[in-house]
Amino acid sequence: MFLFRKIHNWLNVRLGVDDLVEKQLTGYLLPANINRWYSLGSVLLFIFTLQVISGVLLLVYYVPDADKAFTSVNAIMNTVPYGWLIRLCHVVGSNMMVLVLILHMLSVLFMGSYKRPRELNWLSGFVIFTLVMAISLTGYLLPWSQLSFWATTVATNSAGAIPFVGSYLVEFLRGGALVGPYTLGRFFALHVAVIPIGIVAIIGLHLFLLERIGVSTPPFGLSDTKNPWKDDRFRHEDHPGGIPFFPNYLLSDMTSVAIYLVFFLLILFFASNIFLPKDAFIPANPFQTPAHIKPEWYFLSNYQTLKIFPNEFIGLMVQGAGMTFLALLPFIDRGPERHPLKRPLFMVCAVGGILLWIGLMIWGHYS
Amino acid sequence: MEISSRRKFLTTCLGVIGVTGLGAALYPLFRYLSPSKDAGTKQKVTFQLTELAEGEARYFQMDGKASVLVKPKGGTVAAFSAVCTHLGCIVQWQKSQGQFLCPCHGGQFSAQGAVLGGPPPKPLEKLPFVVNGTTITIG
Numbered sequence: 001m002f003l004f005r006k007i008h009n010w011l012n013v014r015l016g017v018d019d020l021v022e023k024q025l026t027g028y029l030l031p032a033n034i035n036r037w038y039s040l041g042s043v044l045l046f047i048f049t050l051q052v053i054s055g056v057l058l059l060v061y062y063v064p065d066a067d068k069a070f071t072s073v074n075a076i077m078n079t080v081p082y083g084w085l086i087r088l089c090h091v092v093g094s095n096m097m098v099l100v101l102i103l104h105m106l107s108v109l110f111m112g113s114y115k116r117p118r119e120l121n122w123l124s125g126f127v128i129f130t131l132v133m134a135i136s137l138t139g140y141l142l143p144w145s146q147l148s149f150w151a152t153t154v155a156t157n158s159a160g161a162i163p164f165v166g167s168y169l170v171e172f173l174r175g176g177a178l179v180g181p182y183t184l185g186r187f188f189a190l191h192v193a194v195i196p197i198g199i200v201a202i203i204g205l206h207l208f209l210l211e212r213i214g215v216s217t218p219p220f221g222l223s224d225t226k227n228p229w230k231d232d233r234f235r236h237e238d239h240p241g242g243i244p245f246f247p248n249y250l251l252s253d254m255t256s257v258a259i260y261l262v263f264f265l266l267i268l269f270f271a272s273n274i275f276l277p278k279d280a281f282i283p284a285n286p287f288q289t290p291a292h293i294k295p296e297w298y299f300l301s302n303y304q305t306l307k308i309f310p311n312e313f314i315g316l317m318v319q320g321a322g323m324t325f326l327a328l329l330p331f332i333d334r335g336p337e338r339h340p341l342k343r344p345l346f347m348v349c350a351v352g353g354i355l356l357w358i359g360l361m362i363w364g365h366y367s
Numbered sequence: 368m369e370i371s372s373r374r375k376f377l378t379t380c381l382g383v384i385g386v387t388g389l390g391a392a393l394y395p396l397f398r399y400l401s402p403s404k405d406a407g408t409k410q411k412v413t414f415q416l417t418e419l420a421e422g423e424a425r426y427f428q429m430d431g432k433a434s435v436l437v438k439p440k441g442g443t444v445a446a447f448s449a450v451c452t453h454l455g456c457i458v459q460w461q462k463s464q465g466q467f468l469c470p471c472h473g474g475q476f477s478a479q480g481a482v483l484g485g486p487p488p489k490p491l492e493k494l495p496f497v498v499n500g501t502t503i504t505i506g
Contacts, residue, residue, distance in 0.1 A: 057399060080403075082395035 025246035031217040031239045034249070037107035038218070039256035040100060041210075045203070046257045047097045052196065054090040062142070064188040066181035069144035070283040085268075091275050092268045094136055098298045100260070101132055109329075109350060112338030113216040117229050117237075119330035121213065124206045126327045131199045133298070138191040140296065141184060147277065149284035150293040152187075153179045154303070161312035178286065214238055219338040294364065301357050304364035411506040416444065416498070424460035429506060433457050434494060436505065439465050439478035446494040446505045447480045453487040467491070 011017045030038075061080055063072040076083035105125065108114055114122035141152045156173045160166040175182030214237030229235060243249060267274070279290050295303050302319055309315035325332070337343055412427050414436060419425050424437040426449060435449040437460060449457050449467075456471035466483060467476040474485035481490045496505040 057396070060400065081398040081401070083399060085395050086399055 021246075025250075026244050028211075028245040029239045029242035030215050030245060030249050032242050033218050033220065034215075034243065034252075035218055035220070036252075036256060037103075037111070038215070039249075039253045040104040040107060042253035043256050043260045044097065044100055044104060046260070047093055047100060048199065048203070051090060051093050051097060054086050054093065055192065055196075057086045058090060059192065064142070064184060066144060066184050066284075069142065069184065073143045073145075088268050088272045092264060092272055094139060095275055095296070095298075096260070096264055096267075097132060098136060101129060102298075105129065106354070110340045111216070111218055111220075112340070112343070114330045115333065115336070115338060116231060116330065117213055117235075118209075118216060121206060121209045122330050123327065124202055124209060128199060128202050128206060131195055131202065135191060135195040135199065136296065136298070138187040138195065141179075141187045142191065143280065144184065144284045145280045146282040146284055146288075146290050147279035147293070149179055149286065150279075150289055151295050152183065153289075154293065155295060155299065156183075158302075158306060158312065158316065161306075161316050163313060180286070212236065219340070297361060297365070300364035301360035304360045304367060307364075307367065411504055413502060413504045416501045416503055419444075422462055422465065424462075426457075427505075429494065434505070435460065435467075436496075436503070437478055442478055444496075444498070444503060445479060446496045446503075448492040448494060450492075451487055452482075452489040452491065453485070458491065 008017065058076065061072055061076050061083065063069060073087070076087050078084075108122070108125070137152075137155055141148045156170055156179065159169045159173060162169060171177055173183075173186075174180070175186050216237070217239070229237070275296075279293070282290075294300065305319055306312055306315040309318065333346060335343070340347055410430075412429055412434075414425065414427075416438075419436060419438045421438055422440045424435050426433060426435050428434065429448075433449040434446065435458075436444065436446045438444050451458050451469040451471065451474055453469065453472055453474050456469050458467040458469045458474070458476060460466075461468050465478055467478075467480075468474070469476075469485065469487065472486050474487035475483040476487070476491050477483050480493060482488075494505050496503055
């Protein structure tokens with residue numbers, strides 16, 4: 001303890017550690033009525049960290065070559081001690097990341113935390129969402145199984161619907177006319193380097209904005225649910241009389257992470273096959289498309305939308321319009337009210353949108 | 368129970384759970400990263416003696432290390448580790464001189480693995496082998 005105190009004093013004199021701790025941890029107060037949904041961001045940080053760690057570990061044995069990729073993944077699953085655990089962590093984790101990200105986005109939507117002055121936070125979160133979808137798409141190809149190969153063929157084909165530049169765009173994405181070794185090379189580079197760096201950078205921005213603007217107050221449990229910010233000058237939203245981040249809210253975050261781990265480990269040890277259908281265990285064959293090849297669950301609604309519209313370009317445009325609407329929501333929904341039960345139009349649109357998305361996903365699965 | 372001793376007890380329990388969880392996570396990680404004992408190796412290597420001409424050497428891998436089978440002119444077949452005993456470079460068979468030369472620091476070994484010159488402190492490690500007709504099995 002004496003040594004610890006000496007080190008602490010040494011650092012304190014040079015860096016003002018006590019001041020930092022007070023500002024960022026013990027003195028950083030959050031609203032008293034904060035709820036469990038607010039910790040989904042921390043859960044996502046935990047999931048992303050686990051994905052990076054398991055991904056780097058997979059890199060030790062994975063070979064990003066079309067002739068060796070499938071064999072290397074097989075070796076990880078069957079030969080390398082606990083390789084199956086690392087690989088399944090990565091597979092299950094990627095799907096859970098998308099699910100928790102959607103829940104986080106829904107909680108922000110329903111609690112109106114995207115509204116002013118937090119438009120930038122919503123936009124940065126939307127960019128992270130797009131990058132997570134991209135990293136999931138690129139990672140899907142790497143095992144080079146029948147599922148990987150043909151799901152990527154279907155996904156990259158959709159860009160061909162864009163007029164004039166569509167076919168060039170498809171070739172650019174694939175590194176050739178068809179999915180092949182060059183596709184694996186560029187998807188690998190995107191998946192392990194480019195997109196993770198992008199995600200880290202935007203998460204940094206997201207957290208900076210969160211701290212700079214201040215955590216929003218949940219619209220429940222308070223008599224005044226209106227946003228008091230008047231759009232006149234910068235005003236950091238602080239919460240005097242709130243709960244300290246450290247140790248109170250940190251422990252709450254850790255509880256949420258523990259709850260997440262329960263579900264994660266249950267799926268990993270007892271039901272990981274829901275993410276690995278039989279086509280995931282057959283090496284890629286460019287001359288044989290499996291019957292009923294489909295993308296992962298989070299792309300099923302996009303896949304089904306493209307099938308509904310007779311013109312693929314219109315299908316793409318409809319989806320683009322939907323995503324654009326979602327991205328610009330803080331600039332469209334400018335009302336000050338944040339309580340979901342006091343925003344009937346928002347509730348109708350949001351619940352309708354979620355039901356539509358789920359319906360398209362189920363339809364896509366069975367079609 | 369006093370609040371402070373209750374807090375201490377709960378913190379200790381949490382610490383024990385945390386350490387156990389960390390151990391449960393680190394053990395598979397350690398096993399995953401540990402090199403496999405038989406990674407890329409064969410315990411025994413077999414050659415046909417007819418594959419090797421007189422005065423020639425054949426390099427192969429044995430227990431993860433570079434090894435060499437040599438049939439010197441007028442001499443008997445021998446198998447050695449091809450790793451120089453000086454600093455670990457791979458010795459090269461000099462057919463014209465009938466000896467091994469290490470390219471790193473000029474260490475020289477005879478066809479029987481003995482040190483002829485240069486900095487190597489020890490002869491080349493001999494590998495056991497069995498000749499069965501025209502088949503030689505090393506290891």
